[in-house]
Amino acid sequence: MAVYPLKPARKPPLKERGLIAWLRKNLLSSPFNIALTIFGVAILYMIIPPFIKWAFIDANFVGNSKADCTGDGACWVFIKEKLNMFIFGFYPQDILWRPKVVMLGLVALLIFAKFVKGFNKLKLFLIVIYPIIGYILLHGGYFGLEVVETSKWGGLLLTLIIASVGIVLSFPIGVILALGRQSKLPIIRSLSIFYIELIRGVPLITVLFMASVVLPLFFPQGVDFDKLARALIGISLFEAAYVAENIRSGFQAIPKGQYEAADSLGLTYWQKMGLIILPQAIRVTIPNLVGTFISLFKDTSLVMIIGLFDLLSMVNVAANDRDWLGMETEGYVFVAFIFWIFTFGMSLYSKYLEKKLDINKKG
């Protein structure tokens, strides 16, 4: 017979720990890996220092005309001077307070909804009526506000409007399509499949052209259907097909037992889907959904081709200004940066949501 005493836990040997070990394991583990590491470092070396030199060290930040830029580095004066244009498009300069109020109001509303507890009914109410308030403020025509046609809306404002309306509308449509695709009724199922597969087989540009050219044919002569509204409908219907596929993959992750438990409790179909299946399906599919919404956000720049002036088109417009010729690079870097801020923010938020809504949370 033998008795063995319990041993205290020790730290791993030194060569398994610390920076050196990490480098060895991740960057220098094999000749191929070493070659890749050298290659990667070389590329970074070729790109990053020149960019920093261009964007910061040699760049010009002060002044108000092209003459104030030395031309060695970036001319950020251009961005500064055209900022209103980039953000608001052709919205009349003297009433910029209206889009500003709308944007700040949205931020305030989001902060309120996110960080203030309770008031759930009020929050829901505000979220539902905010688009209407926003529309009235932006478009005017009521309460003595001067009318600003949607064709004047542009820049980041337009990009955000298209993206948020697209997300808000495509989500419920996508959910309905996903439910339809699961339906036991053959007609509903085949219609949903047909729609989803059709849309997914067509580029967004085509859908936008269709929405701007074909859609008006369905309306009686003389009814002028707003161009922005057409684009919004087109984008929402397009995106809905992708949302539907995301949610369908979420459905497939739900074990059969969940349906059976819901059935055996006596829940109706809609209760089962709404209370049990959808909440779980959406949770597991959040990373994919956010991916879809990120690509929607970037795709908004395609509205340029049907004559709407989103952020990217405004840069083109500004760079064609005779006083500022040759400023495309600064403009595009700026646009890329803005897009990156928003999409990266969405990514972070999705990580946070994933953690917060993790179904398998322990402890």
Place this chain on the structure above:
Amino acid sequence: MSNIIEMKGVNKWYGDFHVLKDINLDVKKGEIVVVAGPSGSGKSTLIRCINRLEEHQEGIIRVKGIEVNSDIKNLRQIRSNVAMVFQHFNLFPHLSVLENLILAPIWVYKKPKKEAIETAMYYLNKVNIADQANKYPNQLSGGQQQRVAIARALCKNPDIMLFDEPTSALDPEMIKEVLDVMINLAQEGKTMVVVTHEMGFAKKVANRVIFMDEGQIVEENDPQNFFHNPQSDRLKLFLKQILNH
């Protein structure tokens, strides 16, 4: 009409596979029926036909006199009288324990939330787990989850409880805590149909034990005779196998 469940000549196929063959089974109110049999013999299919998680193709099933068929009104009535406990618990992982329990009372039985919570806490106490009300299912042990599932079933105040191998997914040390709860229920006079390999449970509380093999009811008897005086060779073999393992 003292038979709360009636099955007459029930047949079911999965494609070409004849999974239930001429099942005749009556269960009286307050009766405890244990269903045993080898794997794949159709036990789950049988009890799942009672609340129509599976559809039978021939024969008649009635629950409290209401026929189990495609009529959605019948189905709703039947499911509100029948509760089921599954092998893998099937709790809703996105809802807390308490939310799992009040779901059916609120949405199916239209009870006020306050009353639903009171009932839920009553049954959580009964299964000795009231202190876990605000946890999520995945934060509980298997035995605790199964007791929550039983409490969720009880919150429907069902006339009939169906159990499909409620202890087979549990570690040995947790089986007893679940069986104790079930034994309590049995002694309170709930009608129960229980698929299980726990022969101790059958001996202790069953009024009747049914042996299934290849989709048929091969033998049924009171527990005393079922275990000590089996008739068919297949039951003898089955008993030898499960008692020896």
